[in-house]
Amino acid sequence: MIKTRNTQKQANAFRDINEQFVVDASFLWILRSISVNQPHYYLNDLAELERRIDANLDGLMCDFSQAWEICLPELELEQAGESFTAAIIAFRSRDVDKIKHVITHAFSNDDTFKGVVSAMAWLPKNLTKEWVERFLYSKDLNHKYLALAVYSSIRKSPGDILQEFFQREDCLSHTKLLIRLLRVVGELKLYTYVNQVQKLAQHDEPEIAFWANWSLVMIGEHKQVIPLLNFIQEESSWQQLGIQTIFKVLPIDQSRQWISQFSQKPDMIRSVIKATGVLGDPHVIPWLIDKMNTFDTAKVAGEAFSLITGIDLDRYELTIEQPEDITIVPNDNSDDDNVDLDEDENLPFPDVSKINHAWLRYRDRYTAGKRYILGIEVAQRNPATIAKLNNALQSVTQRQRASVALTLALLDPQSPYVNVKARSQV
Known part of the structure; x- marks a missing residue:
């Protein structure tokens, strides 16, 4: 009993430090997510932020159980930074229950999703590769969407399964999955799917039509910049990318x-x-x-x-x-x-x-x-x-x-x- 109490005291003695590690890692990730779009940050500045994030995450490696215990109430905030830190702990621990918990949490909102995807792209592939592939072939369309987002982030092709996605009505009806599918085709220049993407270029949903036309431009169909002009005349989440793309391609x-x-x-x-x-x-x-x-x-x-x-x-x-x-x-x-x-x-x-x-x-x-x-x-x-x-x-x-x-x-x-x-x- 004395030994148990001493162990508990020692664990509690480090709790305040671990809580600070969690808070700092989450905050620094938020700072980095803002910095990647800033006009005064350079690659070396990002690298320095990443070293600070890693230092805090490494500090949590000593006690996964306590780190996870600290992360759980933080997840209730449903914020991207806290989701990132919890996902890092879950995947590093290799604990299936913890991983399932953060994956379920990822779909709370767009911020939590972003944080979890970032964590999966951040970690060494030996910790996430099996899970990403499992999600890609899952029956759950949200899991497929998550897997595509990770492939998009690391710029790696998911393989021939994309052909199946383009042929399945349930996949085409899942708006977020379809948009990410179209994005991946353009980002990775997957010329194989040009015909499938062209069929969606006049989709009734503006965001789907935008990404279809954008991806066609990316894979060399530069005439599709003309339809893209329709998507930049009003403020939207894709307006700036549209401007960047159109006026790099359209003749002077x-x-x-x-x-x-x-x-x-x-x-x-x-x-x-x-x-x-x-x-x-x-x-x-x-x-x-x-x-x-x-x-x-x-x-x-x-x-x-x-x-x-x-x-x-x-x-x-x-x-x-x-x-x-x-x-x-x-x-x-x-x-x-x-x-x-x-x-x-x-x-x-x-x-x-x-x-x-x-x-x-x-x-x-x-x-x-x-x-x-x-x-x-x-x-x-x-x-x-x-x-x-x-x-x-x-x-x-x-x-x-x-x-x-x-x-x-x-x-x-x-x-x-x-x-x-x-x-x-x-």
Whole structure:
């Protein structure tokens, strides 16, 4: 009995530390999930966050039972970070009951699902491979959806079973499963399924039609960018990816026409600015500089300028302190058009005068009517272009990496579509 009590005391002595490990791992994962989309985070920054996450997770390895006991009430919050940490503990413990618990919990909402998928992609494949394959062949369609999400994240083909998914009415009727199926075809460039995807390109459900057309573009059917134009004129979860894809593929003259049409709609001005940055035609630089004079478009125009030219505003000291704009009152009302624009928060505020002088100095390096990304001329099937873009993929910010990865995937049929949100290899 004395030995038992001493053991219990020792376990309880470390409980506070383990609780902190759980809280910190969950918080750091949330921070990383935000950072992967930020304009001021680099690959090395992500790697540092990942090392901190791993340090906290490793601290929980000493006592799986207590770690799980701490995670259980955290799961009731139904948040992504807590779901990630609990899933790591469950799979590392190899305890079937714990794994089943987190898998059931994954389908509580989109956040919990994201956390569990991230954990399964994060872990060594020897801990998850058997489970992912089991879910892929499960009778439960939600399990199939989960498995496809993991394959999507790690950019690995699930194999010939996808043919069965396209032929089964129950799979085609499961909206989330079907969308993920279409995404996987595009992300992995699975040309085998082009006919099946084409049948869904005019689906009544807008999100399904979007992903079908997007995947067709990714596997080389570039004429499908025209239908994609219908999906970027209103705000949606896929609008930004649509803009990124369309204006990397659509010929420059047609792109200019569409951008000109969109610019007539005041509510699309930010999307138009982003589209010009994606298009990469230096012809638009004077217009972008003009948009830097307006408070609510200054930062996004500066970002587009850097995306085209490769001129880093911070590095070359082309910024000023952000001025206060008395016409905008930040608030938390999501229905209000004046709500804070979080995507701009970490962008530098451009110094219009300095940028104008810099452009006058360097503009001869760029040719109007050609595409550029980060100052690199985008040329089809040019090994030098591809090499430069691959180098940039390792050295630029996360938001720029996303644009470069998509450019590479669209430019070269042999280039994979790199998941820039995946765990780094640094």
